[in-house]
Amino acid sequence: xxxxxxxxxxxxxxxxxxxxxxxxxxxxxxxxxxxxxxxxxxxxxxxxxxxxxxxxxxxxxxxxxxxxxxxxxxxxxxxxxxxxxxxxxxxxxxxxxxxxxxxxxxxxxxxxxxxxxxxxxxxxxxxxxxxxxxxxxxxxxxxxxxxxxxxxxxxxxxxxxxxxxxxxxxxxxxxxxxxxxxxxxxxxxxxxxxxxxxxxxxxxxxxxxxxxxxxxx
Amino acid sequence: xxxxxxxxxxxxxxxxxxxxxxxxxxxxxxxxxxxxxxxxxxxxxxxxxxxxxxxxxxxxxxxxxxxxxxxxxxxxxxxxxxxxxxxxxxxxxxxxxxxxxxxxxxxxxxxxxxxxxxxxxxxxxxxxxxxxxxxxxxxxxxxxxxxxxxxxxxxxxxxxxxxxxxxxxxxxxxxxxxxxxxxxxxxxxxxxxxxxxxxxxxxxxxxxxxxxxxxxxxxxxxxxxxxxxxxxxxxxxxxxxxxxxxxxxxxx
Numbered sequence: 001x002x003x004x005x006x007x008x009x010x011x012x013x014x015x016x017x018x019x020x021x022x023x024x025x026x027x028x029x030x031x032x033x034x035x036x037x038x039x040x041x042x043x044x045x046x047x048x049x050x051x052x053x054x055x056x057x058x059x060x061x062x063x064x065x066x067x068x069x070x071x072x073x074x075x076x077x078x079x080x081x082x083x084x085x086x087x088x089x090x091x092x093x094x095x096x097x098x099x100x101x102x103x104x105x106x107x108x109x110x111x112x113x114x115x116x117x118x119x120x121x122x123x124x125x126x127x128x129x130x131x132x133x134x135x136x137x138x139x140x141x142x143x144x145x146x147x148x149x150x151x152x153x154x155x156x157x158x159x160x161x162x163x164x165x166x167x168x169x170x171x172x173x174x175x176x177x178x179x180x181x182x183x184x185x186x187x188x189x190x191x192x193x194x195x196x197x198x199x200x201x202x203x204x205x206x207x208x209x210x211x212x213x214x215x216x217x
Numbered sequence: 218x219x220x221x222x223x224x225x226x227x228x229x230x231x232x233x234x235x236x237x238x239x240x241x242x243x244x245x246x247x248x249x250x251x252x253x254x255x256x257x258x259x260x261x262x263x264x265x266x267x268x269x270x271x272x273x274x275x276x277x278x279x280x281x282x283x284x285x286x287x288x289x290x291x292x293x294x295x296x297x298x299x300x301x302x303x304x305x306x307x308x309x310x311x312x313x314x315x316x317x318x319x320x321x322x323x324x325x326x327x328x329x330x331x332x333x334x335x336x337x338x339x340x341x342x343x344x345x346x347x348x349x350x351x352x353x354x355x356x357x358x359x360x361x362x363x364x365x366x367x368x369x370x371x372x373x374x375x376x377x378x379x380x381x382x383x384x385x386x387x388x389x390x391x392x393x394x395x396x397x398x399x400x401x402x403x404x405x406x407x408x409x410x411x412x413x414x415x416x417x418x419x420x421x422x423x424x425x426x427x428x429x430x431x432x433x434x435x436x437x438x439x440x441x442x443x444x445x446x447x448x449x450x451x452x453x454x455x456x457x458x459x460x461x462x463x464x465x466x467x468x469x
Contacts, residue, residue, distance in 0.1 A: 116316035119269055123310045124330040124382060125302070134329070138320050215319045216364040 001181055007189050013173040014193055020090055020159045020169060021197075025152065027095035032102025037132075039103060040110065050103070057100035063164045066093040070165045086167040098155060105147045109140035142212045149205040153198050160194075170194075218281050220245055220307070220386050220417055221266065226275035228261055235261045237441040239275070243386060246415040250428035252452075253438035254464055259421045260313075262438070263390050266419070267310045279307045280385070306335075308386045309379030314395045315371045317363040317378070323350070324359040327378045335382065342381070349377040353407050369400035373407055380411075387411070389420040405431075425468045429453050437461045 001009070039050035057065070070089035073079050113136055121131040160171035168176075174190040177183075221243040228236035235258045243249055251259045264270040266277060268285070271293050276286040284304045287293035295301050317326050327349070328342040337345075350356045353373040363371055372392060379387055389408065393401035405427050411418060412431050422428050428435060428449070435452040437445045437460075445458045456462050 114316075116312060116314060117318065120312065120316035120318070122269070123267060123305075124378070125305055125334040126330065130333060134333075135318055142320070215362045217319050 001177075001183070001185075003185050003189065006177060006181075006183075006186050009177060010170060010173055010186065010189055010193070013168055013170045016087075016168065017159045017162075017170040017193075018197070020087075020094065020162060021152075021156055023091050024094040024098055024155060024159075027091065028098035029102055031095060031099035033106055033137075035099055035103035036106040036110070040107060054100045054103060057097055058104075062093070062097050062158060063161050065097055066090065066161060066164055069093040069096075086162075086165055089165060090162045090167050090169075094155070094158070098151065101151055102148070105144050105151065106140060108147070109144035110136060112143055113139050139217060142215075142217065145205060145209050145212070149202060152201050152205065156197050156201060157194060218245075219243060219278075220247075220280060221419070222276075222278040222281075223262075223266065224276040224278075226262070226265060226277070227273045228258070228265055228270065229273045234273075235441055236265070239438075239441075239443055241436060241443060241446065243417060243419055245385075246417055247434060248412050248416075248418045248420070248432045249434045249436065250420045250422055250432040251436045251438060252422065252425065252428055252464075253444075257438040258441045259438050260390055263310070263388050263419070263421050267308060267388055268305070269310075279304045306382065307384060308388060309382055309384035310388045310390065311372070311376050311379055311392050313391045315363075315368070315375040317371055317375055319363050321362075322359070323355070323361050323363070323366070323374050326363070326374060327381045330378070331381050345381055346377065349380055350374075352410070353377055354403075367400060368396045369403045372396065372404050376404075376407055376411075386417045386419060389418065389422070391421050391423065393422070393424060425453075425465070437464065439464065 035050055035053070038046050039054065040047070042050070066089065069092050070081070070086065073085060073089070074081050117135055117139070118131065121135045126135065159169055162169045163172045163175070166172060170190055170193060174186045178186040219242040223242065224240050226236055226239040227234065239258075239262060241249075251262065253259050261270060265272050272285065272287045274287045274289050277284050282300065282304060283296060284301065285293050285295045296304060318329075321329065324343065324346055327346040328339070331337045331342040331345065332339060347356060347359065350359055353376065355370060355373055355377070358366060358370060358374070363374070366374065372395075376387075376392075392408070393404050396404065401424065405424065408418065408420065408427075409431055420428065420432070430449075432449050435447060435449055436443055437452060437456075437458075439460050445452060445456060445461045451457075452461065453465065456465060
């Protein structure tokens with residue numbers, strides 16, 4: 001197979017990897033913000049629960065979490081493991097995992113905002129919710145962008161962990177073609193894909209950073 | 218009726234007692250300056266009056282309505298929620314370091330709270346904002362962002378932002394302390410204009426000559442007490458207390 005044939009054959013799985021990336025981001029960021037807010041402001045026992053959650057998720061391998069989510073469906077609930085579920089197990093495991101990291105990134109952003117911003121909003125009569133949504137969160141987003149870029153780039157590469165449950169995304173299929181063709185070219189194609197993907201991610205994020213440069217903190 | 222009434226206010230931070238039995242009141246139209254050495258509790262007093270700090274004991278009322286009361290060691294009791302929100306609209310506060318919202322333009326800094334909280338229309342809020350900005354000489358900066366302004370300009374915007382909520386009392390917490398000396402004049406000029414319009418103001422300041430020129434009444438604080446209180450002439454020309462004389466001697 002020529003290099004281009006390999007790329008063509010890999011294109012479906014590239015798309016699957018892209019979907020894992022996009023869906024994980026879409027689910028994990030709002031979930032992360034929710035966890036962050038609960039971790040900071042909720043009723044004390046909920047705060048402890050969130051701390052514990054973050055600690056467990058950060059303290060164990062993502063691959064192990066993925067296996068638990070996938071096989072847990074059968075071992076814990078006795079439900080059959082369908083091929084279709086592989087994809088959703090990946091999305092659930094990745095979202096739950098990345099949400100924990102995003103929660104901590106958002107927390108660092110919120111805590112870096114000067115107390116004067118909270119006080120000014122309070123004096124002007126903003127409710128806690130109005131203050132959080134209008135004053136704190138927008139400034140937090142600007143502050144956490146570089147860290148979010150880092151996480152996103154890691155996520156692009158982590159999509160390859162779906163290999164562990166044989167979900168056929170780019171990495172899994174690359175392995176398969178490399179084995180059947182006894183060639184290094186599939187690896188090269190995959191490496192180029194991940195690298196270009198990350199270039200795009202980094203480029204988009206730096207564009208966003210520039211867009212938010214209209215004000216300084 | 219007094220706009221503000223503070224009775225036997227005490228404030229502890231852990232073991233340290235910062236305010237020890239403070240009582241004073243503010244009448245309509247009055248300009249009251251609070252002076253005193255650093256660490257005397259002036260700023261803490263202002264922060265208690267604006268509910269940024271809780272009180273350890275004492276009582277604060279606005280417009281004759283009790284806002285908060287605390288008895289030794291117990292949690293302070295605030296007025297019912299709806300009433301308390303109303304009370305919060307009676308005052309505004311200008312901070313030492315401005316605390317403008319950096320992600321908003323000057324105009325949005327000023328108009329968001331009136332629109333959001335006072336439910337004013339956009340046109341109405343912007344009209345008021347532009348009038349006030351013109352008054353402080355910043356009409357051309359409406360579209361600018363805080364980071365594009367000098368400290369003095371930022372503080373003038375902060376004053377306008379507070380005024381846009383039409384407070385009955387405006388508190389100033391050392392409004393010129395974060396500014397370069399050559400920029401303090403423009404802030405003092407704005408406060409002077411407000412005094413001419415009979416805006417009720419409570420000003421914590423280290424600008425003695427300004428306090429003397431602008432105030433109807435001066436409170437001198439030291440070590441958590443009000444040491445002396447009187448007209449600018451009484452305090453600056455014939456202070457009754459030795460502690461006041463000592464303090465003012467630094468400014469001669």
